[in-house]
Amino acid sequence: xxxxxxxxxxxxxxxxxxxxxxxxxxxxxxxxxxxxxxxxxxxxxxxxxxxxxxxxxxxxxxxxxxxxxxxxxxxxxxxxxxxxxxxxxxxxxxxxxxxxxxxxxxxxxxxxxxxxxxxxxxxxxxxxxxxxxxxxxxxxxxxxxxxxxxxxxxxxxxxxxxxxxxxxxxxxxxxxxxxxxxxxxxxxxxxxxxxxxxxxxxxxxxxxx
Numbered sequence: 001x002x003x004x005x006x007x008x009x010x011x012x013x014x015x016x017x018x019x020x021x022x023x024x025x026x027x028x029x030x031x032x033x034x035x036x037x038x039x040x041x042x043x044x045x046x047x048x049x050x051x052x053x054x055x056x057x058x059x060x061x062x063x064x065x066x067x068x069x070x071x072x073x074x075x076x077x078x079x080x081x082x083x084x085x086x087x088x089x090x091x092x093x094x095x096x097x098x099x100x101x102x103x104x105x106x107x108x109x110x111x112x113x114x115x116x117x118x119x120x121x122x123x124x125x126x127x128x129x130x131x132x133x134x135x136x137x138x139x140x141x142x143x144x145x146x147x148x149x150x151x152x153x154x155x156x157x158x159x160x161x162x163x164x165x166x167x168x169x170x171x172x173x174x175x176x177x178x179x180x181x182x183x184x185x186x187x188x189x190x191x192x193x194x195x196x197x198x199x200x201x202x203x204x205x206x207x208x209x
Contacts, residue, residue, distance in 0.1 A: 023079040023086060026145055030075050034138040034165070038172035041134035048178045060174070063185075066103050067171035070096060070193070075142060075164035081157045082149035096160060100197075103190055110182030118183040127177050127188030131169035135192070139165035146208055154204035162200030166193040 020026065054060040077092040087093075111117065142161045151157040170189045177189070200207070 020083070020149060023076060023083060026079050027072070027076040030079075030138070030142055030145060030164075031072065033141045034071060034075070034168040037134055037137050038168055041130070041169065041172040042175055045130060045173075045176045047175050050178075051175055063103075063106075064171060064174055066099055066106075067167050067174065070099050070103065071164050071167035071171060073099065074160045074167065078142065078146060078157050078160035078164060079149075081153055081160065082146045082151040084150055084152050093156065093160065096163060100163065100193065104186075104194070107182050107186040107190055111186060114182055116183075118187070120179075120181040121183035121187050123179065124184050124188030124191070127173050127179075127184070128191055130176070131166060131173050131189065131192040132196070133169070134172050135165035135167075135169035135196075138168050139196075143207055151208050154208045155201045158200035158204035158207055159197045162196040163193055166196045 021029075048054075073092055074096045077087075077096055080086050080092065139162060142165060143158075146157060146161060170193055173189050177184075179185075
């Protein structure tokens with residue numbers, strides 16, 4: 001095909017392209033969906049009876065703040081990474097890793113201090129499944145937003161997206177689950193964040209194709 005014919009053919013099939021909004025703007029839009037799903041989860045599964053007293057406890061608020069921070073930072077970082085050249089520094093990604101690591105260390109240390117290991121964590125699969133259920137729609141919406149861009153590092157991008165969605169579910173489940181055992185929280189609340197981030201990194205090329 002001659003160059004002139006190729007140009008003519010491409011021009012005839014061209015369609016208008018709507019530029020994507022800035023990653024921060026898209027993250028705010030996604031957070032609306034995440035908040036709605038977290039609220040819906042609390043309505044469906046019911047908030048714990050003592051939540052009014054717990055909101056004044058530093059430990060409870062600290063864990064909630066970490067989950068919220070992971071969700072926001074991971075979602076924003078994934079949307080930034082989906083735009084080639086938009087990530088000027090890995091600081092946001094590093095923040096997600098550090099916060100998730102801190103979350104893991106705090107719960108693991110609490111398990112050791114409790115002295116009974118995982119003996120009281122029998123009901124953790126229930127919360128694990130509930131976190132997955134609450135985070136499902138935020139995950140689908142975020143993946144759809146990422147597929148509209150062009151992530152060049154799909155492993156990182158998908159792992160961050162999964163962490164954001166599951167951290168949303170973990171935040172909601174903290175206000176739902178009546179159990180305070182750290183082993184239960186490690187497996188049932190934080191577990192989905194860690195497991196699904198790993199799954200996302202493995203399935204990234206297929207999901208973000």
